[in-house]
Amino acid sequence: MITRRVGVVGGGLAGLTAALRCADEGLGVTLFEARPRLGGLTYSFQRDGLWIDNGQHVFLRCCTAYQGLLERLGVADRVTVQDRLDVPVRSELDRRGGRLRRTGLPAPLHLGSTLARYRWLSPAARARVVRAALALGRVDRTDPEVDRRSFGDWLTAHGQDQRAIETVWDLIGIATLNAPAERASLALAATVFQVGLLESAAAADIGWSLVPLQELHGDAASRALAAAGVTVRTRSKVRDVVPAGDGWTVDGAAFDDVVLAVPPSAAEMLAPAGAIELESGWAEELGSTPIVNLHVIYDRVVLDEPFFAAVDSPLQWVFDRTHQAGLSRGQYIAVSLSAAEDLIDTPVPELRDRLLPHLERLLRITDEARLVEFFVTRERQATFRQRPGTAGLRASARTALPGLYLAGAWTDTGWPATMEGAVRSGEAAVAALLQGRPAERREAVV
Ligand SMILES: Cc1cc2nc3c(=O)[nH]c(=O)nc-3n(C[C@H](O)[C@H](O)[C@H](O)COP(=O)(O)OP(=O)(O)OC[C@H]3O[C@@H](n4cnc5c(N)ncnc54)[C@H](O)[C@@H]3O)c2cc1C
Structure with a gap:
């Protein structure tokens, strides 16, 4: 009989x-989610x-925990991962495309030949990128001083000019850190580039869902x-998470343990004072950064690859969403x-006027292609603000209060x-929860 009860807030x-995880451990779990x-x-x-996704999501082969969740949900066959990292790179100023593609060599040699041929930089600048990449591989990403430094500052100090930052570092960094180099933490950038690109050749092979996100995650x-x-x-x-005796209540329902899996502002509001060992106002200080997606439907096929990244353009990454959305005629671009x-x-209307011409230049749209629809999704708090100095504002799994x-x-x-x-x-x-209470007590209550 299950007698240890866990309340999880946030779905x-x-x-x-x-x-x-808790259910798989035999605990009795109730999950509270604000939305439907x-x-x-x-x-x-x-x-x-x-079917429209709120925003295009991709993952890398090194995202093993995420892929483990997909396995657990029984949907691992609904994503695809590239055999080898291959990012088509298009410029608005030059009709010939380029690529960032790995070879079968071990890291970091796997990117050597693609960087040696990278069209958007001079040969001397490419050599400087390689030197900076090797130096970035040696940065200690766990050092608080490293977290306090901006990635852009570090890149400049390592010989990277604005062109190299735009065409190499920000190409990857903005999408993964939701911040340009000058506003990103060096520690987080080092994590992305070390884990994704420098430590293992296959780590950065890109994966994406073949079905709408709702089907992949929420429904599964x-x-x-x-x-x-x-x-x-x-x-x-949930409005109230309150200690009660040896356990907790969540809006009046009793639990032995509670996991608050909500955004920072909700966590700060729900956790009792003193539980999270950060100064009051920490959630606002951590802050958030938005992501906007443009959704553009054409009456015909205008893109013959699943995605590309853009340089010399205000646009960043462009994806074909036709199949996932269930569109049977024309093409849906996000x-x-x-x-x-x-x-x-x-x-x-302003986004359309400002940005559509850039997309059409990148897509090499001809006069015959007809725009069927243009709409926008906005996520105001897409991620926390991954700027220098954020490490100290990220709370640990364990709070000051047991349970x-x-x-x-x-x-x-x-x-x-x-x-x-x-x-x-x-x-x-x-x-932390499983370690949090002595084994004897666990045995006694389960
Ligand atoms: C547009 C966009 C694009 C992205 N692209 C990528 C990408 O390409 N690759 C990638 O890896 N990541 C990407 N991300 C980031 C990724 O989606 C998030 O990091 C991740 O989904 C966060 O999950 P979470 O469970 O931590 O938080 P959330 O998803 O925010 O979950 C918190 C939940 O708590 C609920 N909640 C809040 N308050 C309460 C309450 N009081 N009671 C009950 N429930 C409550 C909320 O409704 C929400 O469901 C993207 C994010 C966005 C928005």
């Missing part, structure tokens, strides 16, 4: 991971019969949680705009705010 990837659906920041909605999780015996309460915005502070409040744990991509996983970080945080919270 994003962190909370889903925590709830399933699971999946948190990864979701889809229907529009004119098409609903089934897995039900099968694991978890009680799921959607449309349940443009992901990270670090979108300047665009988050821009009205749709209360934290999860979320913003917690101190060492990873940037990613799906991988969210899943790792859920795992860390459950590891």
